[in-house]
Amino acid sequence: MKHVLVFRWLSSPFRYAFAKLKRKLGKLNRLRLEIFLVIGNKTSVFIKGRVVEGYRQSRPSDKKTALQNLLATLRRYAGSSVPDATVCLAYGNHQRELTTDSEGLFETMLRFTDAEKRDIQSVRFSLLPERGLVPETNWVEKRIHWICKVCPRAVISDIDDTVIISKATNIGEKLWLSVSKNAYTRRPFPGVSEFYRLLTANGEYPVFYVSSSDWNLFDLIQDFLSYRDIPVGPILLKDGHINLKNIWKSGGGNHAHKLEKIQFLLEFFPEQQVLLIGDSGQHDPELYAEIIRRFPHRVEAVYIREVRKGDAAREQKLNQLLPPHRVAWVKTTREAMIHAREHLAV
Known part of the structure; x- marks a missing residue:
């Protein structure tokens, strides 16, 4: 019964009510506006962001100790999401107001004429002031x-165990890596x-990163990609808010959101062929198989990094x-590069 109560307390309705109570009591006063996605296709721009309690995060450094990185992680996860905050968007001669959901998230799709596309190159965001x-x-x-x-x-x-070493199949090792390292030491x-x-x-062709990590790690992933000279691109993460009470759940749970986000990308860019890269540690092979079924002739190839012993039946379902030669199960990046040079137009 104790575990059931804890789960219910951490569920979205209770977090929502708790955040509302903090606002009413004046315990939630400084707000932080985070913008995750402002991506456009031929006609539209998709926007996603979040409002959370303000926190001051130090810049990463390869000189930081494990203790300093741990303190930075505590700051990163200490803030609560802020529901029902009003965000104002300004672009060209237009303005729009959005309200954050129970996770503090907001998103919208803007439609543009050809003339607006030429003239509008950025979007401005502001939080509408509220008392206190x-x-x-x-x-x-x-x-x-x-x-x-x-x-x-x-x-x-x-991302995890595909680009960055995360030990996602071992909760203890994964958590320690997450809290003791930063963008420069991962x-x-x-x-x-x-x-x-x-x-x-x-870097001429687009790249998108879709992960079960939570939005608290958005800036860490951005900094990591830039520092390691890996092509940067839009990052799509898991929506559920993670804080200090449930930090151990980061990167875990249901991975169906990855399927939804990949489907969104294929629908948002309907003429674009894609190449999928993942690992065998969790559900990437099954998710990618479902994408191929839903979008036949849209997937050029699939690369799966093997992080556990091979499963012939599992591999055959995707192959x-x-x-x-369009599905490659590899143990190292070198194997993947050899395969790409032999079988793809690279």
Whole structure:
């Protein structure tokens, strides 16, 4: 019964009520506006962001100790999401107001004419003032990441145990890596930068990162990719809010959201062929198989990094969905690069 009560307390309705109570009692006063996605196709711009309690995060460094990184992690997860906050969007001559959901998240789709696309290159965001609530800044401006050209491929990649060493199948090791390291001290798999630059023509083709990590890690992942010289691109993470009470759940649970986000990308860019990269530690092979079934002829190839002993039946289910040599099960990035040079137009 105790565990059931804890689960219920951490569930979304209770967190929502708790955040509302903190606002009413004046215990929630400084707000932070975070913008995750401002991406555009030929006609539309998709926007996603979040409002959380304000916190001051130190910049990562390869000189930081495990204790300093632990304290930074505590700050990162200490804030609560802020429901029912009003966010104002300004673009060109237009304005729009959005209200955050129970997780503090907001999203919208903006439609643009050709003339507006030429003239509007950024979107400005602001939190509308409320009594007792103070935004950290008045306005936040983000450039629109236009992706209008159809490229020979777009890469959609998992992150944990695909790009970054995470030990996702071992909760203890994964948690320790998450709290004791920062963006500069987390390690990528050897050769990932070179492999992704090969697949994207040195960053000319788009790359998207879809992960079961939570939005609290958004800036860490951005900094990690930049620091390790891995092609950067839009990052789509898990919506459920993680805080200090349930930090152990980060990156776990149901991975169906990854299927939804990959489907969104394929529908948002309907003419674009994609290449999928993941690992065998969790459910990537099954998720990617479902994507191929839903979007036949849209997936150029699949790369799966093997992090546990191979399963012939599991591999066969994915292999049979694409032509020969279009699914590669690899142990190292070097194997993946050799395969790509032999079987793909890279």
